[in-house]
Amino acid sequence: VNGWRTIGVIGGMGPAATADFLTRLVAAVGAADDRGHPRILVDSNPQVPDRNAARRGEGPSPGPALAAMARGLEAQGAELLAMPCNAAHGWADEIRTASRQPFIDMVEAAAGEAAATGARRIGVIAVDATLESRLYHRPLEAAGLALLAPDATAVRRLVQRVKAGETGPDPRREARAIAEALAAAGAGAVIAACTEIPLVLDAGACPVPFIDSTAALVRATIAAARR
Amino acid sequence: VNGWRTIGVIGGMGPAATADFLTRLVAAVGAADDRGHPRILVDSNPQVPDRNAARRGEGPSPGPALAAMARGLEAQGAELLAMPCNAAHGWADEIRTASRQPFIDMVEAAAGEAAATGARRIGVIAVDATLESRLYHRPLEAAGLALLAPDATAVRRLVQRVKAGETGPDPRREARAIAEALAAAGAGAVIAACTEIPLVLDAGACPVPFIDSTAALVRATIAAARR
Numbered sequence: 001v002n003g004w005r006t007i008g009v010i011g012g013m014g015p016a017a018t019a020d021f022l023t024r025l026v027a028a029v030g031a032a033d034d035r036g037h038p039r040i041l042v043d044s045n046p047q048v049p050d051r052n053a054a055r056r057g058e059g060p061s062p063g064p065a066l067a068a069m070a071r072g073l074e075a076q077g078a079e080l081l082a083m084p085c086n087a088a089h090g091w092a093d094e095i096r097t098a099s100r101q102p103f104i105d106m107v108e109a110a111a112g113e114a115a116a117t118g119a120r121r122i123g124v125i126a127v128d129a130t131l132e133s134r135l136y137h138r139p140l141e142a143a144g145l146a147l148l149a150p151d152a153t154a155v156r157r158l159v160q161r162v163k164a165g166e167t168g169p170d171p172r173r174e175a176r177a178i179a180e181a182l183a184a185a186g187a188g189a190v191i192a193a194c195t196e197i198p199l200v201l202d203a204g205a206c207p208v209p210f211i212d213s214t215a216a217l218v219r220a221t222i223a224a225a226r227r
Numbered sequence: 228v229n230g231w232r233t234i235g236v237i238g239g240m241g242p243a244a245t246a247d248f249l250t251r252l253v254a255a256v257g258a259a260d261d262r263g264h265p266r267i268l269v270d271s272n273p274q275v276p277d278r279n280a281a282r283r284g285e286g287p288s289p290g291p292a293l294a295a296m297a298r299g300l301e302a303q304g305a306e307l308l309a310m311p312c313n314a315a316h317g318w319a320d321e322i323r324t325a326s327r328q329p330f331i332d333m334v335e336a337a338a339g340e341a342a343a344t345g346a347r348r349i350g351v352i353a354v355d356a357t358l359e360s361r362l363y364h365r366p367l368e369a370a371g372l373a374l375l376a377p378d379a380t381a382v383r384r385l386v387q388r389v390k391a392g393e394t395g396p397d398p399r400r401e402a403r404a405i406a407e408a409l410a411a412a413g414a415g416a417v418i419a420a421c422t423e424i425p426l427v428l429d430a431g432a433c434p435v436p437f438i439d440s441t442a443a444l445v446r447a448t449i450a451a452a453r454r
Contacts, residue, residue: 002274012267013261014261014264015261016250016253016254018249018253019246019249019253020250022245022246022269022271023246026242026243026246027243030392031392033241033390033391034275034390035274035277037239037241038273039272039274040242041270041271042269043303044249044253044266044267044268046263046266047229047262047266050262160260163260164258164259164260165254165257165258
């Protein structure tokens with residue numbers, strides 16, 4: 001209608017990360033008035049089965065729920081789909097099968113931005129499911145880059161705090177410590193590869209170039225949504 | 228499923244105000260993890276016909292678009308509806324007719340909070356359509372309170388700036404000046420009765436008790452969504 005495709009957001013993982021994505025997506029449009037904006041349909045569904053439990057074989061797959069959300073957004077008019085949750089990209093193929101609309105891949109967007117920094121070793125702040133699914137290993141290794149994983153216990157604990165609504169100085173210190181440990185271990189760049197991380201970590205608190213997967217998805221979504 | 232009804236958001240008026248509402252709604256839930264949150268469906272549709280132009284008789288009614296959004300959200304599973312745009316409440320009856328789900332009235336919520344301050348004269352920072360529809364006049368006058376309207380030109384100019392993405396010190400000064408003028412004219416409390424206003428004005432910048440219509444809608448929505 002107005003130069004934009006309708007954007008469908010497969011969200012709720014977690015809800016605050018989805019709200020952060022929507023806020024930044026709207027800010028990135030840069031329109032002079034309401035009518036210059038794209039239509040955005042959001043399904044913030046916190047009942048999607050847990051990605052980490054599923055990957056451990058201790059819970060149901062999130063695939064069917066994600067596929068149903070994709071179909072619902074498409075039925076409502078979405079012309080492209082974005083999902084601000086890295087770990088859930090382990091089930092992206094089920095979304096691609098469920099909907100005929102293009103799926104904007106967050107992992108591809110963030111890994112591409114990391115490769116563009118010129119760093120050879122990339123620290124990836126991600127939850128267990130993301131690392132165990134080798135979501136970032138594959139594109140980084142294909143580009144000849146090495147992936148450095150953070151302290152899994154520290155990330156698990158931090159993500160849990162952020163999901164509980166804690167985004168103050170204390171979790172911010174924890175996030176900074178994780179980034180600093182990756183840099184000390186040789187990372188030339190760090191990816192916030194979990195959408196809870198940018199809620200407590202930004203470039204200013206990271207000693208090496210910082211790739212924010214939410215920001216990367218915003219850029220890729222805006223580019224794909226322009227007619 | 229988990230103690231919450233599914234919330235449908237009739238949004239996009241404007242898009243940043245809808246993102247602000249979603250962010251505050253999620254923060255107000257206060258859950259320990261994702262699964263403690265309600266499902267939230269958002270239709271951020273910036274193509275809803277302009278409320279001010281419609282009220283002036285210079286453009287189509289937003290009613291049919293709002294009704295279609297309500298039906299779409301209900302079809303997707305929404306069990307209650309909220310609309311973070313005050314002016315669009317002038318067409319709330321068309322939403323109530325279109326959907327069987329409860330509609331949480333933002334004007335009623337904000338006017339109720341204003342009456343609870345004990346102030347006798349209430350400054351209402353709102354756009355032309357809201358004032359011309361007498362959306363706030365009716366509940367305030369029914370409670371024996373007087374409505375003080377702001378400088379319409381100043382509000383029009385400020386809302387336009389916020390819709391264009393300007394939320395820095397300069398529009399914040401304009402917003403504070405509007406609130407101060409209302410207080411100087413005798414307002415004992417001020418309602419931010421346009422969802423763009425809280426993006427540039429908060430209680431700290433208002434010399435009298437400040438009612439944020441977005442916050443009032445968040446509270447009313449959370450209360451109605453609990454099973």
